[in-house]
Amino acid sequence: MAKSTESAHAHRKDEHLALAQTTYEAASASDFDQVQIIHQGLPELAATDVNISTNFGALSMATPFYVEAMTGGSSRTGSLNQQLAEVAATTGLAMAVGSQSIALREPASVASFTAVRKANKTGLIFANLGAGHSLADAQRVVDMMEADALELHINTAQEIVMPEGDTDFYWLKNIETIVAHLSVPVIVKEVGFGMSQETADKLQSVGVDYINVSGCGGTNFARIENERRHLQERSYLTGWGQSTVQSLLEVQKSPLHIFASGGVRNPLDVFKALILGADAVGVAGYFLHVLMTDGQQALQDEIITWQTALRDLYLLTGTKDQHSLHDVARVLSPALLAYQTQRGL
Numbered sequence: 001m002a003k004s005t006e007s008a009h010a011h012r013k014d015e016h017l018a019l020a021q022t023t024y025e026a027a028s029a030s031d032f033d034q035v036q037i038i039h040q041g042l043p044e045l046a047a048t049d050v051n052i053s054t055n056f057g058a059l060s061m062a063t064p065f066y067v068e069a070m071t072g073g074s075s076r077t078g079s080l081n082q083q084l085a086e087v088a089a090t091t092g093l094a095m096a097v098g099s100q101s102i103a104l105r106e107p108a109s110v111a112s113f114t115a116v117r118k119a120n121k122t123g124l125i126f127a128n129l130g131a132g133h134s135l136a137d138a139q140r141v142v143d144m145m146e147a148d149a150l151e152l153h154i155n156t157a158q159e160i161v162m163p164e165g166d167t168d169f170y171w172l173k174n175i176e177t178i179v180a181h182l183s184v185p186v187i188v189k190e191v192g193f194g195m196s197q198e199t200a201d202k203l204q205s206v207g208v209d210y211i212n213v214s215g216c217g218g219t220n221f222a223r224i225e226n227e228r229r230h231l232q233e234r235s236y237l238t239g240w241g242q243s244t245v246q247s248l249l250e251v252q253k254s255p256l257h258i259f260a261s262g263g264v265r266n267p268l269d270v271f272k273a274l275i276l277g278a279d280a281v282g283v284a285g286y287f288l289h290v291l292m293t294d295g296q297q298a299l300q301d302e303i304i305t306w307q308t309a310l311r312d313l314y315l316l317t318g319t320k321d322q323h324s325l326h327d328v329a330r331v332l333s334p335a336l337l338a339y340q341t342q343r344g345l
């Protein structure tokens, strides 16, 4: 598939990727830094007794962090998808693909997604589609990937900033239908603007079991869409949304299974998301940055380092397995505490 023959939609995928990379900056100030874990000098645990695997609902992951939804749709993004999938297969990580709506319209783009399943025959793979799509389309993208779950993204703020974006956001009934009939679990996912308890409650009321709060603090789609058009008329939205930490506080009493993503920079951020209630933690922008800057081997090495470091954090805090995560003593900054109080969380 030569670049010149690719569609405007495929071109948009390349632009998102390039802008995610050029606008990438490891957040020097993050809400994750506003959560302090209390050091305990006597963990009464050995490294050999630590188990970092996570099991929730119908899903099991040997490592509780994974490669979050990013890409597919063009030849360039297809080759990145393949590299991400090879790394995920080698390191035993789950992986989500980017939105497959382009694959429903443009058969030539299907291979850029299915390359992921080809490279990782037995691993956990999440399909991805917008929440406005029909049940039939949702089942098609799941079948295309032989996916283990579907991430159904809700991205109102991104659509608002995109000139060609949707403005019809009656999604809840559609989500209910998809959740009730799809052959695999559905994870309703934000794309970097965070989730509120009200949204989580609405989702729960229509039968959703899994949410991904994907908060702000990392990849910023308001900024990416503004830069893409070389226009800054929606630049006042670049600070829109709740951070991942605030979102986890929002849903801390929710009975739903919770994925977190958004601005995760290191294994300590992963651990903090887990102790704040996440069952699994997605990493998009940072892994993409490592892959595009230093290559596939570097990403693989980085993930292996994170796996070891995460085990060390469990050990340091006396956390034997996922069941003891909520016992880890933590203190919130005054700003987070005020947020929690004002929101009545």
Ligand code: FNR
Pocket: 016, 017, 020, 068, 069, 070, 071, 097, 098, 099, 128, 151, 153, 189, 190, 191, 192, 214, 215, 217, 218, 219, 261, 262, 263, 264, 282, 283, 284, 285, 286, 288
């Ligand atoms: C994304 N993200 C995303 N999410 C989704 O559900 N469907 C998609 O198609 C995409 N596309 C996409 C492209 C690129 C290049 C990036 C970097 C990200 C959003 C992603 O899954 C995640 O929710 C946010 O990026 C926040 O996580 P990070 O990047 O801060 O770790």
